[in-house]
Amino acid sequence: MKKHYRSENNCLNCDTIVTDKFCSACGQENLKLHDNFLHIVLHSVGHYFHFESKFFKSIVPLLTKPGFLTKEYFAGKRASHLNPISMYISISIVFFFLFTGNTQSNEKDILKEKAAKENTISKAEAEKAKAIIGNAVSEEAGDNTKSLQNNTKEATDSTSNYSASLISTKENGKNTSSLVNVGSLPVSLENKLEKVLDDKLSQQLFLNKLVSHLPKMMFILLPLFALILKLVNFRSKKFYAEHLIYSIHVHSFLFLFGSILIILDWVLFFLDGWLMFIGILIMLWYIYRSMRNTYRSSRWRTVYKFFMLALAYTFLMLLSGCIVVIATLYTM
Template sequence: MKKHYRKETDCLNCGAELQGKFCHVCGQENLQIRENFGHMMNHAISDYFHFDHQFFHTLKPLLFQPGKLTNEYMAGRRVQYLHPVKMYIFISLVYFLLLFKTGNEPIKVTHTKSKAVTKKELASTNKVLDSVVKNPRMPAFAKAAIINAKKNIDTAAKHEDTIDTDNEKSLINKSYLFPGATHDTTYTQYVASQQKLLPKKRDGFFKRIYNKKAFYYKEKYGSRARDVFFEEYKHNMPKMMFLMLPLCALIFKITFWRNKKYYVEHLIFTFHLHCFLFLFLAIIMLIELIIPKSWSLYDWLNFAATVGIIWYLYRSLRVFYNRSRWRTISKLLGATFMYFIVFTCCLLIALLITAATI
């Protein structure tokens, strides 16, 4: 559809003197103010497909040419590629949606035991046995056997009730609690137990918060307490990974300090690297959803994915930092070790944040 441009040469947005169809100061197109529905939709669709064109044009170097995308960006050739931050937000959104595809909203479930049905069945059985015993034609030895069987049934029923009650108490006391949490049954009892201990032996600040969170979820969600807690913990992972980006860039800054690159260059490389990881893992998850389980290819697929990620890390580091083969491998091992230490610390931080936000 043909665009209708203004004849005036002043920019309506910033007032600069125009030298073409676009303002060289703010970039706004010199279109007529009053545009019809067709022009408005054409403008919106063109902007959408411009993003679409940038995204698919970025996929090839991102997936198959490790390190090239960052070199292109730092060389100033950026218009044809999607911005690293915008691309990270889009790809990470898709990845975490796939990762949490089975996650549901927490639902409070109350488990009930079918004791009424069991007692009803026992009463009906006892009634039948009583009628058989009262039959005058029934031999004496048969009556004695039925009476003994009836006593055994009643004893077993009482024993089963005792076991069920003990199991229920055990379930309340243990299975609802989280790993490392206190074995006290109530938060009040936990506080009282802490007061009885010496100050040096009491739980620290974070441990107290963790136990308080455990009792909160136990009261609110019952048997699903642990599942709900870790479901919220999983949903804090995107925030944690976004926190990891500047830390990972700092790791590359320390590891490759002889390259004399600015911190922002390492940060752009980190964005591109995590974009590949999320996109690659999302593709693997989609393949696992498509492949039938009967084919038994999951182990081979995971092995191939691991090898592919290791090769991509090595190749991207060598292309961007321009180091020798063995020097790149040694730097990769050192950066990977530091990354896992920082990653573990971020996992603990995310755990504490989840426990603290009640």
Template sequence: MKTQPLRKEKNCLNCGTEVPERYCTHCGQENTVQHETFGHLVGHFVADIFHYDSQFLTTLKALLVKPGFLTREYMAGRRVRYVNPIKLYVFVSFVFFFGVLALNSSHKEENGEDEMAEETLLNTGIGKDTIRLAAGTAGLKKAFENDSSATGRRIEELATSMNNVKSAREFDSLQQALPDSQRLNGVARKLMRRMVEVQHKYGKDTQAVIVEMFQHNLPKLMFILLPLFALFMKWMYDRKKWLYADHAIFAIHLHTFAFIIGLLASILTAIFHKGIFLTICYWSIVIYLVLALRNNYHQSLVKSLFKSIFLLGIYLLSAGIVFLGFLVLIFGIFL
């Protein structure tokens, strides 16, 4: 690429320092004529892109095929050749959430909003009945429609009777009209009343509303879960040898890998409509975690396996608690 001609003046236009050759020794700006041609602008743009891609591709290759390697490199001080972990996480998580939302929007048009809402939350590992409970009285009825027990039939009957109630005031009036033995009490009464109020305010499809809010807030929830994951790791490893920041870098790289694999699995699932890709994604993350722990913390494969099982178990439990807290917050906002 033809270089831009140098200025005759030897003062840096950016900081005023004397420039003996092409680049300023103080700020690094090139001392060239400022009226650049369009070709030069395009050339600089392409050069910058390829420079970033070179660093990005090196980082991406190491992240995908060498579990734990990037974390070791970072802690060893070899950082210039790789993208900063936090920048990498922010960029990859943005692409992941944007891509998943785009795929979900496309899938929603094909399969309908209700089915898509339930499938979206099922992919997060949340139980089907829990999802249906969040959908209001219609979802509550569906959750217990196949339950032949006395309790199941009673809940289904209540959900059916409450499904046509239009407001919380109407719900209270109907409850007052019932005999004492048939009235709802305690938590059951409060829960059903909230479901009625939510449906009255947001329409029948409250599940779609919750899913939409869940999707938009999922990046924030991940920022809660990621430091928790690092904290769990701190409990399991020598605190004198490893700092919390070391575990945090490991957690960032692990989550970044999970986002990349998750996006790839989502794209393949959308194309081929096969759930096997998500299954492969989950197992890939488990295997990656075991290998990354072994390679980064230099412990045996057996120890790394058991620690991986513990980490995943407590992480999923924490994710469930965070999600339930999210639902409580959503219902609180609705009210």
């Protein structure tokens, strides 16, 4: 259908002089405001399928041609493909949505279950205390008082002896307590960890919060991954921005392929182990192949860089994972 352009040459969006059909400053098309319904619908559908075309021109090479999108981006062919950051964000949202569908439970239900459990425990303890008090009242007052005095004296003596032994041990520079490994963890962190490990509901809440922090952790690791690439390829003339774009494309593939694996696992659950094994092999091959195509190194030099990259990135992931775990424990 023929488009109806305005006769005026000022852009309605940024007020720049329009010399052709599109504004040279903001890119808005200089169309008339009052079009009929059919024209508006067709125009909108055209924009949608234009996006669809860019989507498939980006997703298919991302899956099948390692390193292709990175080379296209720095060759100047950017309008035909999705913006790398926008594509990464979209794919990561889908991946973490599917991932949390397997691991995350409803937090409100967990809190309700925890409150009910605590209420049940408190009632049971109250009944137990009531029974103990009833038995104590039924006994003779004189014997009960005498017994209490004896027990109190024994407990006091025992506590005094134990405290004295602890003080003596600390003075000698030794700690014989086997319940808490002092020095391995801060006391506050150790208490929170014990609380989580002792309660299944707390474990589930901890897991939910931990999973919710993973997208932030991965987004922070992106520039660090690019920095490692820059260090591993120190002889390369590529700028840091090129390593960053490559890093974004690689992570986009990993999240997209991971989403496909999760869906396949739901359908082919009886092949769970094989899917995971084959998926890891494909991911490793993809990273190797994309490095070979992007940095143009020899086969064995690429293998060497791949292992250096994997070693450094694994260390960073473990370090950042520990930080996220500690932060999650302190925010529970």
